[in-house]
Amino acid sequence: MSAQAILHDVFGYSEFRGQQAAIIDHVIQGQDALVLMPTGGGKSLCYQIPAIVRKGVGIVVSPLIALMQDQVEALLQQGVKAAFLNSSLDAESAWRIEQDLVDGKLDLLYVAPERLLTPRFLQLLDQTELALFAIDEAHCVSQWGHDFRPEYVQLSILHERFPHVPRLALTATADEPTRREIIERLGLIGAKQFTSSFDRPNIRYRIVQKQNPREQLLRFLETEHPTDAGIVYCLSRKRVEETAEWLRSRGWNAFPYHAGLSNAIRQENQQRFIREEGNIIVATVAFGMGIDKPNVRFVAHLDLPKSMEGYYQETGRAGRDGLPANAWLAYGLSDVITLRYMLDRSEADEQHKRLERRKLEALLGFCETTLCRRQVLLNYFGESYSAPCHHCDNCLEPVATWDGKIAAQMALSCVYRTGQRFGVKHLIDVLLGKETPQVQRFFHHKVSTFGIGRDYSELQWRSIYRQLVAANLLTVDMSGYGSLRLTENCHPLLRGDQTIALRKDPEVFRRKTKISPAREQKESSAPKDELWQILKNKRLELAKEQGVPPYIIFHDSTLVEMHAKRPKTLEEFAGISGVGERKLERYGAAFIQVIRAHES
Ligand code: ADP
Ligand code: ZN
Secondary structure (H helix, E strand, O other), rough: OOOHHHHHHHOOOOOOOOOOOHHHHHOOOOOOEEEOOOOOOOHHHHHHHHHOOOEEEEEEEOOHHHHHHHHHHHHHHHOOOOEEEOOOHHHHHHHHHHHHHOOOOOEEEEEEEHHHOOOHEEEHHHHHOOOEEEEOOOHHHOOOOOOOOOOHHHHHHHHHHHHOEEEEEEEEEHHHHHHHHHHHOOOOOOOOOEOOOOOOEEEEEEEEEEOHHHHHHHHHHHHHHOOOHHHHHHHHHHHHHHHHHHHOOOOOOOOEEEEEEEHHHHHHHHHHHOOOOOOOEEEOOOOOOOOOOOOOOEEEOOOOHHHHHHHHHOOOOOOOOOOOOEEEEEOOOOOOOOHHHHHOOOOOHHHHHHHHHHHHHHHHHHHHOOOOOHHHHHHHOOOOOOOOOOOOOOHOOOEEEOOOOHHHHHHHHHHOOOOOOOOOOOOOHOOOOOOOOOHHOOOOOOOOOOOOOOOHHHHHHHHHHHHHHHOEEEOOOOOOOOOEEEEEHHHHHHHOOOOOOOOOOOHHHHOOOOHHHHHHHOOOOOOOOOHHHHHHHHHHHHHHHHHOOOHHOOOOOHHHHHHOOOOHHHHHHOOOOOHHHHHHHHHHHHHHHHHHHHHH
């Protein structure tokens, strides 16, 4: 069968996306490849289809048990002969799958790297006809990355032991050093590289100035995602717990996830997120790797991620299905102060610190920019994206800058006049001329900057200080918690030789107005009427019968199309994207029935 026919009949899609056709063709010819494609780009088909077309079984190396199970379940639903081998299986089931393997009864076998590398398994492979090796999450081979798996390094053995079997390494990690490491360590020097754009056009990036983050989060959920599933990231376990608790007290189905919870609770919360609909998971970055739930509609950060890489990876978990999704981050002065403080306290050696500093500066630059966020993000990853995207906060609601020279001078001299020993709150009290007990105690009502800043509000001063810290004109003192000190960089500004353009944060400089129209635009393209609910219920019912997540039955995008076209015959139903032969057979009648019942 041809690749195109399999795409249509088995997977129910009419066209290949992006470079899929070229990659699949290349692998079917028996060539090696390195595939760099963002999350949601459609990497799986790149090895699944060649594995079906070529003789023998495709071996897929995957580091994540949950992911394997999901993929295999999805393939079985589509009538593909797939199985997995990992530590979750009992000995007898594993033995049966090994038999199927050598008997040539499988199209695809997913296997954990540590199992693949056992002498026993390699011997089994010697007796098996092999279509290809796919090495998923290939960046796990990188020692510098955050997902390093020592076993991945040993995968170079595949090349030596099975030189005639094509190998396909896939990753969504974009940067050049990682790419080089994959090629070198997996022995892919001659392999063709297929690089796609890392843009995720369906994700809308937005950063809001943090004031009352929980309330801001709540407003965001209420206006844009009242019934959607999403992830809320926080920095600490404590914050995770508190936020989840608080959301629950407000009537949201929110579940915590962090490394401090017992394995059982983590599993349960993760399962609820995956198998039920519309749940929110509140998590530290411990959560996410290996979650390929396609209909995560938003990723919200209540704290800054650690780096641009972290931000891209975490936000990338939204909208795998290609439908509109939101990346929302609340960012403020306290975040900048915490990060600068942690960096100074870091015990890393000089070289490492420099690297950390560069990463931090990039992240702060991204938060503070008035340019298109997508441009800044993609440029950071070495991709030129020249026109503004019209789909991020800065594009949709352009941010003005203002000449902050005088204000910055006031802010900086206030730090100086008070001895570089105080935190922002006190500094702002002085600028605003507030005679608080602390101001009096230190005689700061006598300093020259007392009361000179009354033209700006407290919030505006916080915005100014945030930007001065982000721009490294101020630094955070290690000895006194959160007290600010001048850095060398501020001399030209203080002397008046230099000016500074500050961001006019809309939330802070705008008079209190209603949410602007750009924010009110409805996010999810999912229809919210009765038929939509009926279709979703049907899907959930079928999923529960089989103990699988709803998206394994049909993706949201398939449901959306069903809702729009309202198929009433099997023939019409077959025309819906995502409906292959097997799913038509299994589910067509059930959905047609509820559609008909609804219309009669
Ligand atoms: P990745 O592994 O790159 O994150 P997946 O392989 O999981 O991405 O694919 C993402 C989504 O896109 C899946 O829902 C998949 O079914 C869908 N998809 C992939 N290729 C196509 C295609 N050619 N046409 C329509 N949908 C596709
Ligand atoms: Zn933009």
